[in-house]
Amino acid sequence: MFTVGMIGTSSIAHEFAKALVLSNKFQVKAIYSRTYSQAEQFGQPYGADLFYDQLEDMLMTPEIEVVYIASPNSLHFEQTMEALNHGKHVIVEKPAFSNTKEWEAAFLLAEEKGLFLFEAARHLHDPNFKKVQAEIQQLPMIDGAILQFGKYSSRYDAVLQGEEPNIFSPHFSGGALMDLGVYSLYAALGWFGEPESGQYFYKPVATGVDGAGTVVLRYSTFDVILHVSKISNLLSKSEIHSGQFTLLLDGVSNTTKVEVHDGRTGEKSERALPVSEHFMLDEVNAFARVLSEPTETKEYEEWKEQSHTVHQWLEKLRKEAGIFFDADSNE
Numbered sequence: 375m376f377t378v379g380m381i382g383t384s385s386i387a388h389e390f391a392k393a394l395v396l397s398n399k400f401q402v403k404a405i406y407s408r409t410y411s412q413a414e415q416f417g418q419p420y421g422a423d424l425f426y427d428q429l430e431d432m433l434m435t436p437e438i439e440v441v442y443i444a445s446p447n448s449l450h451f452e453q454t455m456e457a458l459n460h461g462k463h464v465i466v467e468k469p470a471f472s473n474t475k476e477w478e479a480a481f482l483l484a485e486e487k488g489l490f491l492f493e494a495a496r497h498l499h500d501p502n503f504k505k506v507q508a509e510i511q512q513l514p515m516i517d518g519a520i521l522q523f524g525k526y527s528s529r530y531d532a533v534l535q536g537e538e539p540n541i542f543s544p545h546f547s548g549g550a551l552m553d554l555g556v557y558s559l560y561a562a563l564g565w566f567g568e569p570e571s572g573q574y575f576y577k578p579v580a581t582g583v584d585g586a587g588t589v590v591l592r593y594s595t596f597d598v599i600l601h602v603s604k605i606s607n608l609l610s611k612s613e614i615h616s617g618q619f620t621l622l623l624d625g626v627s628n629t630t631k632v633e634v635h636d637g638r639t640g641e642k643s644e645r646a647l648p649v650s651e652h653f654m655l656d657e658v659n660a661f662a663r664v665l666s667e668p669t670e671t672k673e674y675e676e677w678k679e680q681s682h683t684v685h686q687w688l689e690k691l692r693k694e695a696g697i698f699f700d701a702d703s704n705e
């Protein structure tokens with residue numbers, strides 16, 4: 375069992391802790407929160423017995439092998455560097471970093487220290503992510519695709535009232551592209567490869583970041599459109615077009631339906647694989663696999679390359695659209 379120290383106590387950290395416990399490969403050992411009582415309250419149900427309100431103190435604890443970071447995006451870099459410098463492997467929530475410069479510095483440090491640095495891009499490890507990839511390879515050609523990911527954020531109400539919640543803040547590297555577009559970019563780059571060019575058209579919200587938008591990725595013979603939104607619910611499915619065939623997905627993440635429709639015969643067939651009992655369990659198991667066999671780094675190197683490419687595109691699309699973060703001023 376690998377012992378984990380957790381940073382962040384919001385709902386996604388709860389979900390990750392549940393997946394860690396379910397996996398039976400990790401032990402939730404320690405929690406850091408800015409508030410000591412919050413660390414205790416968060417961690418006790420998962421069996422944690424070390425609680426901190428100073429990050430440095432948690433990182434100095436020798437019993438902790440892996441640090442999981444689920445803080446606002448702009449804090450990931452500093453916390454990752456600190457954890458690596460204290461000899462801990464790191465699992466950092468998506469999007470791992472605010473820009474490519476941070477990404478490169480962090481992965482370089484991990485390599486120098488002989489430690490693993492994982493981006494928690496959970497859908498990459500879902501069986502249906504690879505299933506879609508395999509189904510696409512069976513198609514005679516690609517004519518285009520529309521990938522949708524949009525959900526009205528409970529935190530958008532605060533924006534409408536003049537506040538600046540982290541996920542909508544340029545100080546915390548927020549916005550729709552960073553928060554949800556990252557999933558769709560992983561999907562597009564994983565399923566179709568790197569495009570020749572791309573552009574992001576967005577609708578700003580009062581905080582200055584993108585509340586919703588459309589990415590157009592141009593390939594040599596087709597376009598892939600990504601619709602993202604945190605200010606409305608996108609209810610349509612995602613589609614990949616290939617002549618008479620349409621591959622219909624119920625989402626780019628948490629995919630449970632992968633239907634092949636044949637427009638000529640009217641037949642449809644379901645190709646989705648069964649999903650795990652928890653939506654973060656596949657990634658947790660994948661990280662455990664690499665940590666258990668540290669010399670078998672093929673998978674790790676693939677994830678690393680995918681993460682790098684996604685970060686390059688996130689940054690290019692964002693900056694060319696005119697969206698800048700405080701974290702960019704360190705470049």
Ligand SMILES: NC(=O)c1ccc[n+]([C@@H]2O[C@H](COP(=O)([O-])OP(=O)(O)OC[C@H]3O[C@@H](n4cnc5c(N)ncnc54)[C@H](OP(=O)(O)O)[C@@H]3O)[C@@H](O)[C@H]2O)c1
Pocket residue numbers: 381382383384385386387406407408409412413443444445446447449467468469494496540541553
């Ligand atoms: N994989 C997924 O499915 C998924 C889903 C949602 C979010 N995420 C990712 O998880 C990360 C956290 O997102 P979130 O929406 O949970 O963020 P959040 O609620 O804004 O913050 C997460 C935690 O960070 C700490 N924190 C908040 N504001 C802070 C500040 N100003 N300074 C220092 N610490 C602060 C808080 O913990 P304490 O108060 O205990 O210190 C809080 O519980 C993001 O990178 C996001 O993209 C991933």
